[in-house]
Amino acid sequence: MVTSSAPGKVYLFGEHAVVYGEPAVPCAIERRVHVTATEIDEGLRIHANDLQLDGFTVEYSGDGESHPDVDVAESLVEAGMGYVNEAVAQARDAADAPEAGFEISVEGDIPLGAGLGSSAALVVAAIDAATRELGVELSAIEIADRAYQVEHAVQDGQASRADTFCSAMGGAVRVEGDDCRRLEGIDTLPFVIGYDGGAGDTGALVAGVRDLRGKYDFAADTVTAIGDIVREGESVLGTGDHERLGELMDFNHGLLSALGVSSRTLDSMVWAARDADAHGAKLTGAGGGGCIVVLDETDDALTALKYTPGCEDVFRAELDTDGVRKE
Numbered sequence: 001m002v003t004s005s006a007p008g009k010v011y012l013f014g015e016h017a018v019v020y021g022e023p024a025v026p027c028a029i030e031r032r033v034h035v036t037a038t039e040i041d042e043g044l045r046i047h048a049n050d051l052q053l054d055g056f057t058v059e060y061s062g063d064g065e066s067h068p069d070v071d072v073a074e075s076l077v078e079a080g081m082g083y084v085n086e087a088v089a090q091a092r093d094a095a096d097a098p099e100a101g102f103e104i105s106v107e108g109d110i111p112l113g114a115g116l117g118s119s120a121a122l123v124v125a126a127i128d129a130a131t132r133e134l135g136v137e138l139s140a141i142e143i144a145d146r147a148y149q150v151e152h153a154v155q156d157g158q159a160s161r162a163d164t165f166c167s168a169m170g171g172a173v174r175v176e177g178d179d180c181r182r183l184e185g186i187d188t189l190p191f192v193i194g195y196d197g198g199a200g201d202t203g204a205l206v207a208g209v210r211d212l213r214g215k216y217d218f219a220a221d222t223v224t225a226i227g228d229i230v231r232e233g234e235s236v237l238g239t240g241d242h243e244r245l246g247e248l249m250d251f252n253h254g255l256l257s258a259l260g261v262s263s264r265t266l267d268s269m270v271w272a273a274r275d276a277d278a279h280g281a282k283l284t285g286a287g288g289g290g291c292i293v294v295l296d297e298t299d300d301a302l303t304a305l306k307y308t309p310g311c312e313d314v315f316r317a318e319l320d321t322d323g324v325r326k327e
């Protein structure tokens with residue numbers, strides 16, 4: 001039995017535009033998904049108590065047999081389990097053990113579908129745990145690459161390498177197309193996260209931006225403008241000028257709103273943080289609902305968000321310089 005964990009992330013800059021080859025800077029945070037893999041005779045059994053489908057907690061057997069613990073449509077469960085299924089397929093492939101059976105348990109403190117990269121953390125940790133269980137040790141880079149293939153498959157052929165590379169490597173990273181690198185020397189950033197309790201459908205939101213970009217020049221220009229902000233932000237990142245970084249985050253949020261991926265509660269949390277004199281605030285991840293990320297070293301935005309209608313939870317998130325690891 002092997003347990004591995006991998007961190008979630010926030011986007012300092014660049015989500016969505018990164019899918020079209022613009023650069024992005026995601027940062028790993030100290031919230032993790034833990035995956036335990038145990039080799040069994042055959043098939044796949046998954047325990048994922050954090051995954052609620054219509055109020056049910058899922059216990060799923062991937063061998064096509066029924067799963068008596070849950071009374072929801074098989075297709076819903078299959079959709080929810082897609083990431084684990086594909087991650088296990090990658091592990092079998094890496095270990096050249098196509099028939100290997102697994103019992104997989106998933107636990108985490110990253111809200112699901114909220115823009116903090118729970119899917120990437122799950123996939124990265126699952127590939128690491130399952131390959132180690134089969135006696136194979138992959139490099140973090142190889143795990144990132146295989147995890148990207150999983151996100152690409154599950155998100156209907158639309159994904160960047162950003163989330164999975166960041167989760168595998170930890171720290172602040174820069175991703176532009178296939179060029180993925182860690183940004184050295186960035187050990188701390190004063191992140192505050194506001195969570196509206198909701199979620200967005202990553203695949204659907206990415207598809208929405210793709211359609212808008214195909215239809216309107218303004219949307220294509222907006223994607224390019226996000227890239228410009230990321231390039232500007234990178235040059236500021238090393239200087240520690242949080243005021244300027246925050247200003248660029250504000251611009252980035254405005255451009256994401258123009259692409260239609262913000263929401264009323266995300267906007268009101270962003271404004272509450274700005275009114276509390278945070279350096280800057282933006283949604284993180286696919287959007288639609290979920291989390292915003294705020295840059296603020298004081299407790300002012302944290303306190304303001306506690307009293308903001310629509311904000312269900314607010315917490316500080318330390319930058320996690322550790323990526324995937326065996327527990």
Ligand SMILES: Nc1ncnc2c1ncn2[C@@H]1O[C@H](COP(=O)(O)OP(=O)(O)O)[C@@H](O)[C@H]1O
Nearest residue numbers: 048050051080112113114115116117118119202
């Ligand atoms: N702890 C977990 N247990 C089971 N499934 C999980 C877990 N964490 C993430 N997932 C899977 O990842 C999906 C959320 O991924 P996604 O929509 O990309 O949002 P995000 O990556 O921002 O959290 C969930 O619907 C579920 O399928």
Ligand SMILES: C[C@@](O)(CCOP(=O)(O)O)CC(=O)O
Nearest residue numbers: 015016115117159160285286
């Ligand atoms: C919107 C996108 O840029 C990030 C999605 O992040 P999350 O799954 O919402 O945490 C998609 C991608 O990069 O694959």
Ligand SMILES: [Mg+2]
Nearest residue numbers: 117119120202
């Ligand atoms: Mg995701």
